[in-house]
Amino acid sequence: MRILFALLALGSLLPLAAQTKKANGARWDQIYLNPDAKVPVNPSTLVLETTASLKPGAALDVGMGNGRNAIYLARKGWKMTGIDLSEAAVKQAQQEAAKLKVEIDARAGDVQKMVLGRERYDLIVCTYVHMVAVRSAKKFIDALKPGGIIIVEGHHAEAQALGLRPVSGGPAGYLDNQLLHAYDRLRILRYEDRLMQAEWSNGPEGKAPIVRLVARKE
Numbered sequence: 735m736r737i738l739f740a741l742l743a744l745g746s747l748l749p750l751a752a753q754t755k756k757a758n759g760a761r762w763d764q765i766y767l768n769p770d771a772k773v774p775v776n777p778s779t780l781v782l783e784t785t786a787s788l789k790p791g792a793a794l795d796v797g798m799g800n801g802r803n804a805i806y807l808a809r810k811g812w813k814m815t816g817i818d819l820s821e822a823a824v825k826q827a828q829q830e831a832a833k834l835k836v837e838i839d840a841r842a843g844d845v846q847k848m849v850l851g852r853e854r855y856d857l858i859v860c861t862y863v864h865m866v867a868v869r870s871a872k873k874f875i876d877a878l879k880p881g882g883i884i885i886v887e888g889h890h891a892e893a894q895a896l897g898l899r900p901v902s903g904g905p906a907g908y909l910d911n912q913l914l915h916a917y918d919r920l921r922i923l924r925y926e927d928r929l930m931q932a933e934w935s936n937g938p939e940g941k942a943p944i945v946r947l948v949a950r951k952e
């Protein structure tokens with residue numbers, strides 16, 4: 735009987751989780767469809783700096799949004815796959831890629847539910863997609879080829895105290911050294927935890943507590 739109750743409880747939770755994901759996608763749709771929303775369009779500085787010396791290969795942009803990083807990388811010769819919860823964002827990325835005549839494989843979906851496979855990517859990018867980089871760390875590490883690089887950037891949890899709303903829903907921002915621990919199987923090439931200009935959701939003075947990680951699978 736107890737098992738039956740447990741199964742019933744689980745059964746009622748699963749559709750709820752699916753609805754929440756759908757609601758999250760719809761919430762992001764509203765942001766991407768709002769012409770007044772301050773959605774960044776230029777590629778991430780960390781992506782520019784990190785990839786400047788890399789030979790293009792297969793890359794995955796997790797929570798790619800409007801494709802600002804994916805399209806930049808595709809133009810540099812990377813074979814890009816981009817995944818995002820928001821169908822509106824995926825459509826914008828596809829339209830922009832078509833306009834610029836570059837190819838990206840852009841898909842709508844929840845990366846946390848997707849199978850990414852093993853040793854498929856030379857590069858994984860995860861900018862301002864809070865907590866996915868922590869929750870899916872093992873999956874991302876498995877999906878990197880040996881020598882592959884992961885780039886993560888996002889708000890530190892302290893951003894909440896400054897009144898900055900988490901832009902990605904869920905627990906807001908990375909805790910002290912949380913990304914370092916999540917990727918400690920990799921060689922950490924760069925780690926920063928400092929007040930700087932955020933690319934999404936800045937504080938009143940144009941700065942926010944930001945965490946950045948670049949790591950390589952040896």
Ligand SMILES: C[S@@+](CC[C@H](N)C(=O)[O-])C[C@H]1O[C@@H](n2cnc3c(N)ncnc32)[C@H](O)[C@@H]1O
Binds near residue numbers: 819862
């Ligand atoms: C703040 S935006 C960042 C977009 C892009 N990475 C950038 O830096 O411009 C966060 C994005 O992550 C997406 N996202 C959040 N959770 C996700 C998930 N579990 N799977 C796929 N996309 C997700 C949202 O739909 C949203 O487009």
